[in-house]
Amino acid sequence: DIQMTQSPSSLSASVGDRITITCRASQDIGNELCWYQLKPGKAPKRLIYAASSLQSGVPSRFSGSGSGTEFTLTISSLQPEDFAPYYCLQHNNFPRTFGQGTKLEIK
Amino acid sequence: EVQLVESGGDLVMPGGSLRLSCVVSGLTFSEAWVNWVRRAPGKGLEWVGLIKGKTYGGTVDLAAPVKGRFTISRDVSKSTVYLQMNSLTTEDTGVYYCGTDFGWGGGDYWGQGTLVTVSS
Numbered sequence A: 001d002i003q004m005t006q007s008p009s010s011l012s013a014s015v016g017d018r019i020t021i022t023c024r025a026s027q028d029i030g031n032e033l034c035w036y037q038l039k040p041g042k043a044p045k046r047l048i049y050a051a052s053s054l055q056s057g058v059p060s061r062f063s064g065s066g067s068g069t070e071f072t073l074t075i076s077s078l079q080p081e082d083f084a085p086y087y088c089l090q091h092n093n094f095p096r097t098f099g100q101g102t103k104l105e106i107k
Numbered sequence B: 001e002v003q004l005v006e007s008g009g010d011l012v013m014p015g016g017s018l019r020l021s022c023v024v025s026g027l028t029f030s031e032a033w034v035n036w037v038r039r040a041p042g043k044g045l046e047w048v049g050l051i052k053g054k055t056y057g058g059t060v061d062l063a064a065p066v067k068g069r070f071t072i073s074r075d076v077s078k079s080t081v082y083l084q085m086n087s088l089t090t091e092d093t094g095v096y097y098c099g100t101d102f103g104w105g106g107g108d109y110w111g112q113g114t115l116v117t118v119s120s
Helices: none
Strands: A004-007 A010-013 A019-025 A033-037 A045-049 A062-067 A070-075 A085-090 A102-106 B003-007 B018-025 B034-039 B045-051 B060-062 B070-075 B080-085 B094-100 B114-118
Touching: A004 A085, A010 A019, A019 A033, A019 A085, A019 A102, A033 A062, A045 A062, A070 A085, A085 B045, B003 B094, B018 B034, B018 B094, B018 B114, B034 B070, B045 B070, B045 B080, B060 B070, B080 B094
Parallel strands: A010 A102
Antiparallel strands: A004 A019, A019 A070, A033 A045, A033 A085, A062 A070, A085 A102, B003 B018, B018 B080, B034 B045, B034 B094, B045 B060, B070 B080, B094 B114
8 A cells, every 4th residue: 555654744834834734655656646625514525636736616825846755835824714634635545545644733 | 526425334243244335326337446445443554446437348347355255236227336245254344435436537536435333
């Protein structure tokens, strides 16, 4: 199975900050990686697909980069609605695997 | 407009069974890849399984914790994907979501989630 190691597991930041979350895959997954935001009582929301493609309707302050085994999600200027958990997911191979998640909290 | 609507979540005793439904509309159902994902209380997201579209043989892949207990099937006449869950344990408690394929460039669509509680 492909292991997805996500860091940090939690992050405290302020509105307006720039933050980066990293995911490392245990083997080459090309660009078959997505980033999801999860809010209480709601379905997962895809922010980024194909490692760097911005999902339609998602603000441009979100961006993704990387390929192979190293990937990052960057939020350029945090807004109050961005404080939520984030997960990476690889769909290069079965089983699909999520990272452990990053809990983004307000400082 | 693409929509997925889940139903079937309930309280069930350990060892029991439950069938979740996911009605899909707004896309070519027979070709749609549909995933099931769950979120246990206080935990992260976990992939449960996937049914591929007809062109790919409609094959099913399942996560190790549910293999041998869960199955996924499709009824084209009802535009519905089913998650049949047998031999349920407390570890299966959580909100279950069905969704379109993760990497699909056509969009990101999910159901509203349905709660499964396994408890005596």
